[in-house]
Amino acid sequence: MTRDLSKSLERWISSGLIHGDQAQRIQEYENAHAAHSHEHSWILNGFVILGAAVISIGIISQIAAHWENIPDWLKLMGSFLGLIGLAGTAWGYREKNSIIFDTALLFLFLLCLGTIGLISQIYHTTGPLYRLLLFWCSITVGVAYFARHLLVPWLWTGALLGGFTLTIYEAPLFSRIQPTFTEYPGLIGIILFFLCGAMALIRSTLLANNTLKGAFKAWTLIIGLGSLALFDLSFNSPHSGRFPSELSASIMNASVILYSLAVIAFTMLVFSEEYTKGQKVGAVLIFLSFLGIAHVSILTDSAFWRAFLTIISLMLMAIFLAGIDCKRLFTFLLSLIGLRFLILYFQALGSLALTGLGLILSGLTIIAGAFLWQKYRHSLFTWSHKLIS
Amino acid sequence: MMSSKHAIAAALVLPIVALGILTSYRQYIYATGQDVILPISGYDPRNLISGHYLSYSIDYGTKDICPLSKIPDAPAIVCLNPKSFIYGDTPPKGCTLFIRGACESPHRFTAGVERYYIPEHQGSPLEEKVQSQKAAILLSVTKNGRAMVKDLLINGKSWKTPEAQ
Numbered sequence: 420m421t422r423d424l425s426k427s428l429e430r431w432i433s434s435g436l437i438h439g440d441q442a443q444r445i446q447e448y449e450n451a452h453a454a455h456s457h458e459h460s461w462i463l464n465g466f467v468i469l470g471a472a473v474i475s476i477g478i479i480s481q482i483a484a485h486w487e488n489i490p491d492w493l494k495l496m497g498s499f500l501g502l503i504g505l506a507g508t509a510w511g512y513r514e515k516n517s518i519i520f521d522t523a524l525l526f527l528f529l530l531c532l533g534t535i536g537l538i539s540q541i542y543h544t545t546g547p548l549y550r551l552l553l554f555w556c557s558i559t560v561g562v563a564y565f566a567r568h569l570l571v572p573w574l575w576t577g578a579l580l581g582g583f584t585l586t587i588y589e590a591p592l593f594s595r596i597q598p599t600f601t602e603y604p605g606l607i608g609i610i611l612f613f614l615c616g617a618m619a620l621i622r623s624t625l626l627a628n629n630t631l632k633g634a635f636k637a638w639t640l641i642i643g644l645g646s647l648a649l650f651d652l653s654f655n656s657p658h659s660g661r662f663p664s665e666l667s668a669s670i671m672n673a674s675v676i677l678y679s680l681a682v683i684a685f686t687m688l689v690f691s692e693e694y695t696k697g698q699k700v701g702a703v704l705i706f707l708s709f710l711g712i713a714h715v716s717i718l719t720d721s722a723f724w725r726a727f728l729t730i731i732s733l734m735l736m737a738i739f740l741a742g743i744d745c746k747r748l749f750t751f752l753l754s755l756i757g758l759r760f761l762i763l764y765f766q767a768l769g770s771l772a773l774t775g776l777g778l779i780l781s782g783l784t785i786i787a788g789a790f791l792w793q794k795y796r797h798s799l800f801t802w803s804h805k806l807i808s
Numbered sequence: 809m810m811s812s813k814h815a816i817a818a819a820l821v822l823p824i825v826a827l828g829i830l831t832s833y834r835q836y837i838y839a840t841g842q843d844v845i846l847p848i849s850g851y852d853p854r855n856l857i858s859g860h861y862l863s864y865s866i867d868y869g870t871k872d873i874c875p876l877s878k879i880p881d882a883p884a885i886v887c888l889n890p891k892s893f894i895y896g897d898t899p900p901k902g903c904t905l906f907i908r909g910a911c912e913s914p915h916r917f918t919a920g921v922e923r924y925y926i927p928e929h930q931g932s933p934l935e936e937k938v939q940s941q942k943a944a945i946l947l948s949v950t951k952n953g954r955a956m957v958k959d960l961l962i963n964g965k966s967w968k969t970p971e972a973q
Contacts (some may be wrong), residue, residue, distance in 0.1 A: 487927040495831060499824065506820035513816055531823045538827070542834040543861075543957035545923040558826040561819020 424449055464518055468570050471522045475529045491541045498534045505530060517567045524566050528559050528574065547589060552582030564631060572634035580618070580638055584610055608649030609713055615643040616706070640748065643736070644755075646709070650716040651729040651759075701739040708732040726763045730756060741803030749800055757788050837956045841948030842905060844888060845961065848938070848945050862924040862934065862960065865916070866945060868893075874911035881910045885953065886917055893917075899953065908953035921947055924960045937962050 428442040437445075489497075509523035532555050538544070539551075556563075556579045563575035587610050622635035712728035715721055737752035764784060768777060848864040868886045870893045884895050887903035899906045909919030924945070926934055937943065938960075946959040946966075960967045 487930075499828070502824045502827070506824060509820055510817065527820070527823065531827065534827050535830075538831055538834060540860075540925040542838065543921070543924050544834070545918075545920050558823040561815070561822055565816050565819050 464521070464568055465570075467518055467522055468525055468568065471525050472529065475526055475533075479533050494537055495541065498530065498537055501530050502527065502534065521566055521568045521571065524562050525571050528562050528571050531555060531559050531562075547585070549582045549585035549589060552578050552585070556582060563634075566630055569630060569633050569637075572631045573637060576618075576631070576634040576638045580614060580642065583614060587613075608646045608716065611642045611646035611649065612709055612713060615639055615646055618642065619702075640736075643709075647712065647729060647732055650709075650712045651725050695742075698739065698742050701735065701742060705732065705735045705739060708735055722766060726759065726766065730759050730763070733759065738803040741800050744804070746800060749803065750796055753792060753796055753799065757792055761785065761788070834956065837950050837954055838948050838958065841950045841954075841956065843958070844905070844947045844949050844955075845944050846947060848943050860925060860927070860931070862926055862938065864922060864924070864938070864943075864945070866922065868907075868917065873917050874913070874915050876911075876914065881912060884909060884911045884917060886919075888949070905949060906953045907947075907949055907955045919955050921945070921955050921957045924957055926960075934960075934967060937967070 424446065428437070428445060431437045432439060432442055505523045505527040509520055509527060512519040512523065535551060535555060539546075556575060559575060563572045566572055588607075618635050618639040622632055622639065708728055708731050712725060712732060715724045715728060733752055733756045737749050737756065740752060741749045761781075761784065764781070768780075846869075847867045849867065868888070868891070870886060870891045873886065873893050874884065875893075876895075882895060883897050884893065885897070885899050885903075885906050885908055886893055887900055887906045889903065889905040892900055892903065894900050895911070897908070907919045907921075909917050912918045942963050944961040944964070945957055946961055947955045948958050949955045
C-alpha cells in the first residue's frame with residue numbers, strides 16, 4: 420500500500436499535479452493513519468473472534484464427550500457461571516477494549532445456545548427447531564444490538580431468519596404442502612422473497628443501529644439471491660408448472676398470502692426516508708422483476724422466461740447496489756450476470772456446445788466476457804450510480 | 809428513556825435471567841409433578857436412536873388417540889385417569905390426571921416427552937434393550953397437564969441401575 424502510494428506520488432509530482440512538500444505531507448499523513456488503523460486491524464479482530472468461536476465449540480465438544488461423568492447440577496452450574504463470567508467481562512470492557520467486549524459477547528451469544536441445548540438434554544425436552552432459534556434470538560437481541568463488529572449481529576440475524584423461515588414452513592397453512600416444497604423449490608423461493616422484503620423494510624424503517632443494519636443488509640442480499648436462484652433452478656423440478664389438482668388450492672393460497680406479504684413489505688419500503696427517489700424506483704423494479712420470475716417459476720415451465728427474468732433481476736439489483744455505493748457487491752453481481760449468460764448459452768446450444776466448434780465458441784465467449792467485464796466494470800458502475808442516485 | 813449503560817446491563821442480564829427462569833420451570837415440573845409410568849416403543853424400530861437420543865412413541869392406553877386427520881399440531885389432551893382422549897385445550901370432566909399436547913398426524917399424539925437423551929456409547933445396547941425387553945418412561949405430570957421425562961425404565965428399573973444393565 421505504502422509502496423503503491425510512493426509510486427503514485429512520484430508520478431503525480433512528475434506530472435505537475437502536486438508539489439514535493441505536498442507529497443511529503445500526504446506520505447506522513449498516510450503513514451500515521453496506517454499505523455493507527457493497524458491497531459484496529461479487522462484481520463486481527465476477525466482472527467480473535469474466529470478463535471473465540473473455535474474455543475467455544477471445543478468446550479461444547481468436551482462437555483459432550485464427558486457427558487455421563489458430570490452430574491447434571493454441575494453442568495448447569497458451570498454453564499450459568501460461564502454466562503455470568505462472560506456478561507461480567509463484556510461489562511468490564513465495554514469502554515476499554517472493543518475486541519474483548521465483542522469476543523465476550525460472541526462467547527455469551529454461543530453459550531446461550533449451548534445452555535438451551537444443555538437444559539433440553541438434562542430435562543429431556545423436545546420441540547421444533549424454529550422455537551429454539553426464535554427463543555435464542557429473543558433472549559440475545561440485546562447482545563446482537565450492542566456488538567460493535569458485524570459477526571454477532573450477522574449470526575443473530577441468520578438465526579432469526581432461519582427461525583422465521585421454519586415458522587412459515589411449519590405453519591398449518593403450509594403444512595399440507597410441506598412434502599412438495601422440495602419438489603417445488605420456487606415455493607421456498609417465495610418464502611425467502613417475502614422475508615427479503617421484510618428484512619429490507621425493517622432495516623430501513625426500524626433499525627437505528629449501524630452494525631445491525633449492516634447484518635440485515637448482508638442477509639437481505641443473501642436471501643434475495645437465494646430466492647432468485649430457487650426460482651431460476653426450479654426448472655430441475657419434475658413438476659414445474661404442473662401442480663396436482665389436490666394440491667393446487669393449497670399452493671395457490673400459500674403463494675397468494677406470501678406474495679401479498681411481500682407486496683406490503685416492499686410497498687412500505689418505498690415510503691422509507693432512507694432512499695432517494697431513483698433508489699425507490701430501483702427497489703420497485705427489483706420487486707416487480709422478482710414477482711415476474713416467481714410467477715413464471717411457479718405457474719409455467721418456460722426456461723427462457725426464467726433465464727430472462729433472472730438476468731433482468733440481477734441487472735436491476737446491480738444498478739441498485741451501485742446507486743447505494745456498494746462497489747464490491749456490484750462487481751459480484753456483474754460476475755453472476757456473466758455466469759448466467761454463460762449458462763443460458765449452454766442451455767440454448769446444449770448439443771452444439773458439445774461439439775468441437777461449440778467448445779471453441781464457448782471458450783471464446785468466456786474470454787470475451789472476462790475482457791469486457793474487466794474493461795467496462797468501472798464505467799458501468801459510474802453509469803449505474805448516476806442513473807439511480 | 810434508558811441510558812446506554814443501563815441498556816447494555818439489561819442486554820447482558822436478559823439471557824441469564826431468561827435461561828434461569830427456563831431451568832427453574834423445568835425443575836419445578838420435575839419436583840412437583842405426579843410420577844406416571846407409561847410403556848414405550850420405537851415408532852421406527854429400525855431407527856430408534858437418532859444422534860444421542862432415543863426417539864419413541866408412548867402407549868397412553870387410549871385406543872382412539874388423534875383419530876381425525878385434522879390440521880397438524882391441533883391441540884389435544886390425553887386423560888390418564890380415567891383413560892380418554894379429547895381435542896382442544898380443556899380437559900374432559902372428571903379427569904384427574906391429564907397431559908396436554910398436540911396431534912402431529914393421525915394417531916400420533918406428542919407432548920414434548922418423546923425424546924430421551926443418552927450417552928454416545930450407550931446408543932446401540934440401549935436400543936437393543938428397548939426393542940427386546942419391556943421398556944417404559946417415567947414422567948412427571950403437573951396438575952395443569954405439563955409433562956416431563958424423568959427416567960427411562962427397562963423391566964421396571966432405571967436403565968442406569970445395575971439390574972437393568
